Amino acid sequence: MTTRAIAPGSVLGIVGGGQLGRMIALAAANHGLKVHVYAPDADSPAFDVAARTTCAAYDDEAALAAFAASVDVVTYEFENIPRATAEVLARHAPLHPNADALATTQDRLSEKEFINRLGIPTAPFQAVDTPDDLARALDVIGLPAVLKTRRFGYDGKGQRMIREPFEGDRNAIFAEFGGAPLILEGFVPFEREVSVVAARAADGSFAAFDLCENEHRNHTLAFTRVPAQGVSPETAEEAIRIARSIADALDYVGVLAVEMFLVREGGERLVVNEIAPRVHNSGHWTIEGALSSQFEQHVRAVCGWPLGSAARTGGLPCEMENLIGDQVDAWRDLLAEPGAHLHLYGKGESRPGRKMGHVTRLKV
Amino acid sequence: MTTRAIAPGSVLGIVGGGQLGRMIALAAANHGLKVHVYAPDADSPAFDVAARTTCAAYDDEAALAAFAASVDVVTYEFENIPRATAEVLARHAPLHPNADALATTQDRLSEKEFINRLGIPTAPFQAVDTPDDLARALDVIGLPAVLKTRRFGYDGKGQRMIREPFEGDRNAIFAEFGGAPLILEGFVPFEREVSVVAARAADGSFAAFDLCENEHRNHTLAFTRVPAQGVSPETAEEAIRIARSIADALDYVGVLAVEMFLVREGGERLVVNEIAPRVHNSGHWTIEGALSSQFEQHVRAVCGWPLGSAARTGGLPCEMENLIGDQVDAWRDLLAEPGAHLHLYGKGESRPGRKMGHVTRLKV
Known part of the structure; x- marks a missing residue:
C-alpha cells in the first residue's frame, strides 16, 4: 500500500500491546486518532487505551489481514515481528516503518552488515x-x-x-x-553508552532529540540522561549524522533509536551497537522533556504529518529513571516528589526485571 | 462510601464521555489506572481511550449501580448530572467531587447564595x-x-x-x-474575565494554577492566557483565596474552576461569576504549561494521592486557543507550526460552536 497523509479521525493500527504501544496510543488519541491494537495477550497494557483491540497470535494470517484492512495505517511497537507478519500487514494497509527496515534490523548479522556498508563502525x-x-x-x-x-x-x-x-x-x-x-x-571497551532517538518523515525530513546517555543495570536500561555528558559537540553531531544516514538508507518512516558506544581509546569516537526500529526506552524522557515526544513524533511520521520540534523543554537537562520490578512500589513517594513526572504502564504484576513504569525529572 | 487512597491498577469511573472525560482518562492511564467511562452516547470521545465503557442513560439506575460497583472511585466530567444519579453512584463507590458540591453548583441560585454566605461577592x-x-x-x-x-x-x-x-x-x-x-x-461591568483552576485533596491540601485570563467569543471560551494581564499581584492572590475558601466550604475533592469578573470601577476587585465542579476549559493549557496538568491533579485528588506541582513549565507564559467548529480544519497548519501543541478530541463531525480541539502555545 502506498503512503499518504491520513486525517485526524482515522484509525492507527498498532501491532504489539506493551508499554510502547500504550504510549503511542495515548499520543495518537491526543491527536484525535482512533487506535486499534493487535496483540496476543489479553492483558496487554495498550488494550486499555485503545478504541478497538484484536487479541490474536502474530502468525494468525486471517486475523492480521482483518486487522490491517480495518485501519488506515499500521505501525508496530517492537522489532520481533516475523517478516511474514509484516508482509501480510503491508498488503492491506501502509506499514511504517517498512518491512525491509524491520527485516534488516531484527537480525544482528544483517543489521551490522548494513551499518558497515554505510561506512559506519560497529564492533x-x-x-x-x-x-x-x-x-x-x-x-x-x-x-x-x-x-x-x-x-x-x-x-x-x-x-x-x-x-x-x-x-x-x-x-x-x-x-x-x-x-x-x-x-x-x-567486546567494545566503551566509556559510556549513548543513543540517538530521532524521527524521519516520508518526505525525508528528520528531527533528532538531543544525544541521550544511558546507564544499564543487569543488562536493562536504568537511567537516561540528556544531554549526554563528556561528549564533545562534534561527536554529538556525528551521532546524529549516523542516525540520519541509517534512517535515510532504510527509507525509514517513524521514530528509530540508534544505540552507540562512546569509545575514548584512539580518540573520541562512536561505535554503533544496534538499531531499534521503533520508539525506544531511552526516548521516554521526551514526554515532558521535549516539545514533541517521541510518541507524538512517531504518530506524526506514520500519519504523513509534519514532524514537530525535538527541542528540549525550556532547554532543560532531563533524567529518566526506569521503574523495574518492585521499584514501582515507590509510586506513592514518587507522586509526592515535587516536579517528578511518574508514568505507570498498568501492568498487573511486578515481576523482577519487568519494566513497570518510569519517572522523568527536568533539572530546573 | 468513604474515601481511601486507591493504588495504580485500580479502576477509575468517569461519568460523561466528552473531551473532558477523555483527557481525564488519558491522565489516568498515564498513572497506570484502568478507566471505565459511563455515557449515554455510543460515539462518546472518551470511550475511545477507556478500558471499559457503559453506554446508558444518566437516569438508568440499574446501569449506574452496576457501573459504580465495578469501579474503585467515581468522578464526573460535567456538572449537569442529576442529584439522584450522583446519589446512586455514591452508594456504590466513593464519589469525588461529592454530591453536595454538585447540587450546590449546578443551580445558579443555590450557587450564588452559597458564595455570598462565604462573604464572596457575586452579581x-x-x-x-x-x-x-x-x-x-x-x-x-x-x-x-x-x-x-x-x-x-x-x-x-x-x-x-x-x-x-x-x-x-x-x-x-x-x-x-x-x-x-x-x-x-x-450585569457586571467587567474589564476582563479571569478564572482560577485549582485542585483540593481530601486532606485539605490545595494547589492552584496561576490566574487565567479568558476571552470569550459568541459566549464560548476562545482563548485562555496565563498569567492574566493587568491584574495586581494582590488581586491574583485574592482570586486564589476565594477559590480555596469555596473548595474548603464544599469539602471539595478534585479540580474545580471558579470564573470571576475583574471589575475596575470602585477599585480593582473580583466578582465571582460561577463555579465549575470539574476540570475546565480554561485549564487545558496546563497539559504542557504546568508541571502537573489539571487532569493529572484531578486524578491525583480523586484517588487520594498527593497533589503535584501547579507551577508553570519553565515559568513561561502560555496561551490556549480553542478550535471551535471548522477552526479544526486548520489542523495541518497547526501541526506544522513550531512549538504549537495540538490536541484533537476525536469528534466525528465539526458542527458550528462545537469544541473540536485546542492548541497550546508556550511563549518562549
Missing part, C-alpha cells in the same frame, strides 16, 4: 551457525567477545560474554542457545 | 419562578440584567440579556425558557 563480528564456526570466529575476533542470538534478543537476554580461551565446551555453549543462529561480537 | 441576583417574579426582580436588580435558567446552562445557552425596560412581553420572555426556574442577575 567486529562473525556469523556463528555451528560449533566449528564459533572456534573460527573466536580466532578472528579475539577475547573478550560476546556471543549473541541473531534474533529476538532484548535486555541482555540471549547473550553470553566469553572472557577466557576455551571457556567451557564449545558444543555445550552452542547448545545453550538451542541451535539458534548466533553472532560473535568483539 | 446581584433574584430568583424568578413566575412572570410576576420577573417584574419584581427587574425592579430590584435594575438594568442591564441577564435572565438565565438556573440549571443546565453552558456556553451562553439558556440566557438572555435585558437592556431596556419592558423589553418584549414578560410572559413571552418567560415562556421562551419553557417554564424552567430562572434567575435574574445584574
Whole structure:
C-alpha cells in the first residue's frame, strides 16, 4: 500500500500491546486518532487505551489481514515481528516503518552488515551457525567477545560474554542457545553508552532529540540522561549524522533509536551497537522533556504529518529513571516528589526485571 | 462510601464521555489506572481511550449501580448530572467531587447564595419562578440584567440579556425558557474575565494554577492566557483565596474552576461569576504549561494521592486557543507550526460552536 497523509479521525493500527504501544496510543488519541491494537495477550497494557483491540497470535494470517484492512495505517511497537507478519500487514494497509527496515534490523548479522556498508563502525563480528564456526570466529575476533542470538534478543537476554580461551565446551555453549543462529561480537571497551532517538518523515525530513546517555543495570536500561555528558559537540553531531544516514538508507518512516558506544581509546569516537526500529526506552524522557515526544513524533511520521520540534523543554537537562520490578512500589513517594513526572504502564504484576513504569525529572 | 487512597491498577469511573472525560482518562492511564467511562452516547470521545465503557442513560439506575460497583472511585466530567444519579453512584463507590458540591453548583441560585454566605461577592441576583417574579426582580436588580435558567446552562445557552425596560412581553420572555426556574442577575461591568483552576485533596491540601485570563467569543471560551494581564499581584492572590475558601466550604475533592469578573470601577476587585465542579476549559493549557496538568491533579485528588506541582513549565507564559467548529480544519497548519501543541478530541463531525480541539502555545 502506498503512503499518504491520513486525517485526524482515522484509525492507527498498532501491532504489539506493551508499554510502547500504550504510549503511542495515548499520543495518537491526543491527536484525535482512533487506535486499534493487535496483540496476543489479553492483558496487554495498550488494550486499555485503545478504541478497538484484536487479541490474536502474530502468525494468525486471517486475523492480521482483518486487522490491517480495518485501519488506515499500521505501525508496530517492537522489532520481533516475523517478516511474514509484516508482509501480510503491508498488503492491506501502509506499514511504517517498512518491512525491509524491520527485516534488516531484527537480525544482528544483517543489521551490522548494513551499518558497515554505510561506512559506519560497529564492533567486529562473525556469523556463528555451528560449533566449528564459533572456534573460527573466536580466532578472528579475539577475547573478550560476546556471543549473541541473531534474533529476538532484548535486555541482555540471549547473550553470553566469553572472557577466557576455551571457556567451557564449545558444543555445550552452542547448545545453550538451542541451535539458534548466533553472532560473535568483539567486546567494545566503551566509556559510556549513548543513543540517538530521532524521527524521519516520508518526505525525508528528520528531527533528532538531543544525544541521550544511558546507564544499564543487569543488562536493562536504568537511567537516561540528556544531554549526554563528556561528549564533545562534534561527536554529538556525528551521532546524529549516523542516525540520519541509517534512517535515510532504510527509507525509514517513524521514530528509530540508534544505540552507540562512546569509545575514548584512539580518540573520541562512536561505535554503533544496534538499531531499534521503533520508539525506544531511552526516548521516554521526551514526554515532558521535549516539545514533541517521541510518541507524538512517531504518530506524526506514520500519519504523513509534519514532524514537530525535538527541542528540549525550556532547554532543560532531563533524567529518566526506569521503574523495574518492585521499584514501582515507590509510586506513592514518587507522586509526592515535587516536579517528578511518574508514568505507570498498568501492568498487573511486578515481576523482577519487568519494566513497570518510569519517572522523568527536568533539572530546573 | 468513604474515601481511601486507591493504588495504580485500580479502576477509575468517569461519568460523561466528552473531551473532558477523555483527557481525564488519558491522565489516568498515564498513572497506570484502568478507566471505565459511563455515557449515554455510543460515539462518546472518551470511550475511545477507556478500558471499559457503559453506554446508558444518566437516569438508568440499574446501569449506574452496576457501573459504580465495578469501579474503585467515581468522578464526573460535567456538572449537569442529576442529584439522584450522583446519589446512586455514591452508594456504590466513593464519589469525588461529592454530591453536595454538585447540587450546590449546578443551580445558579443555590450557587450564588452559597458564595455570598462565604462573604464572596457575586452579581446581584433574584430568583424568578413566575412572570410576576420577573417584574419584581427587574425592579430590584435594575438594568442591564441577564435572565438565565438556573440549571443546565453552558456556553451562553439558556440566557438572555435585558437592556431596556419592558423589553418584549414578560410572559413571552418567560415562556421562551419553557417554564424552567430562572434567575435574574445584574450585569457586571467587567474589564476582563479571569478564572482560577485549582485542585483540593481530601486532606485539605490545595494547589492552584496561576490566574487565567479568558476571552470569550459568541459566549464560548476562545482563548485562555496565563498569567492574566493587568491584574495586581494582590488581586491574583485574592482570586486564589476565594477559590480555596469555596473548595474548603464544599469539602471539595478534585479540580474545580471558579470564573470571576475583574471589575475596575470602585477599585480593582473580583466578582465571582460561577463555579465549575470539574476540570475546565480554561485549564487545558496546563497539559504542557504546568508541571502537573489539571487532569493529572484531578486524578491525583480523586484517588487520594498527593497533589503535584501547579507551577508553570519553565515559568513561561502560555496561551490556549480553542478550535471551535471548522477552526479544526486548520489542523495541518497547526501541526506544522513550531512549538504549537495540538490536541484533537476525536469528534466525528465539526458542527458550528462545537469544541473540536485546542492548541497550546508556550511563549518562549
